Amino acid sequence: MSTVPSSAQIVVLDHPLVQHKLTRLRQAQTSTAGFRRLTRELSLLMCYEATRDLALEPVRIETPLEAMEGCLLSGKKLCFVSILRAGNGILDGMLDLVPSARVGHIGLFRDHDTLEAIEYYKKLPDDVAERDCILVDPMLATGHSAAAAIARVKDAGVRNIIFVCLIAAPEGIRHLSETHPDVKIVTCAVDRGLDDNGYIRPGIGDAGDRLFGTK
Numbered sequence: 728m729s730t731v732p733s734s735a736q737i738v739v740l741d742h743p744l745v746q747h748k749l750t751r752l753r754q755a756q757t758s759t760a761g762f763r764r765l766t767r768e769l770s771l772l773m774c775y776e777a778t779r780d781l782a783l784e785p786v787r788i789e790t791p792l793e794a795m796e797g798c799l800l801s802g803k804k805l806c807f808v809s810i811l812r813a814g815n816g817i818l819d820g821m822l823d824l825v826p827s828a829r830v831g832h833i834g835l836f837r838d839h840d841t842l843e844a845i846e847y848y849k850k851l852p853d854d855v856a857e858r859d860c861i862l863v864d865p866m867l868a869t870g871h872s873a874a875a876a877i878a879r880v881k882d883a884g885v886r887n888i889i890f891v892c893l894i895a896a897p898e899g900i901r902h903l904s905e906t907h908p909d910v911k912i913v914t915c916a917v918d919r920g921l922d923d924n925g926y927i928r929p930g931i932g933d934a935g936d937r938l939f940g941t942k
């Protein structure tokens with residue numbers, strides 16, 4: 728069984744609400760509508776954690792009663808990058824929390840035989856190099872898709888990257904921490920490992936198919 732390297736930068740959300748919703752999401756009988764709703768809710772909670780270190784700046788404001796020094800997010804804006812297609816299920820909840828974020832898309836699918844990531848689309852904001860990026864995809868399995876998407880974002884000049892997923896396999900965490908040791912992973916669970924077809928066990932099955940009802 729693959730283990731998680733101790734050097735991996737990983738945050739696992741052990742909050743009871745997260746674990747409850749994740750268990751509902753895993754259940755085979757959860758409907759497409761339920762799966763979407765739970766993914767959106769979990770994404771909001773993951774976004775809360777992934778944005779924990781955003782920079783703040785002091786600002787003088789007036790409450791109805793007196794002046795005070797508050798704090799607002801500093802000018803540097805965020806970019807979310809969705810790894811198509813299942814990443815779009817996560818994107819919705821992230822945008823609920825940070826509606827002003829810019830959005831990039833990278834289209835990747837896994838070759839079913841080799842499990843390598845094949846790119847078919849890429850569109851990032853022109854000024855992405857000036858932004859912090861949060862990459863989103865429900866599943867970190869072999870880690871090939873996440874590593875390829877992160878490489879694309881780094882090619883565009885981005886320095887600060889966080890990867891957010893619902894479920895990570897130890898194999899994927901290992902691959903990401905070897906290829907991109909600077910990237911923090913935020914996830915709701917680290918599962919047992921991959922099966923012979925590269926699916927995460929116990930997992931949630933095929934996230935894209937369950938989100939979009941394609942199987």
Ligand SMILES: O=P(O)(O)OC[C@H]1O[C@H](OP(=O)(O)OP(=O)(O)O)[C@H](O)[C@@H]1O
Pocket residue numbers: 810811812813814835836837842844864865866867868869870871872873899925933934935936
């Ligand atoms: O870590 P990996 O082994 O690369 O696997 C994870 C990838 O597999 C799934 O996408 P899939 O290729 O099924 O495409 P889809 O989102 O279009 O369903 C998932 O959404 C990840 O992108």
Ligand SMILES: O=c1cc[nH]c(=O)[nH]1
Pocket residue numbers: 866868925926927928930931932933934935
């Ligand atoms: O378990 C897995 C692995 C890759 N992609 C998925 O959607 N699910």
Ligand SMILES: [Mg+2]
Pocket residue numbers: 813933934935936
């Ligand atoms: Mg899929």
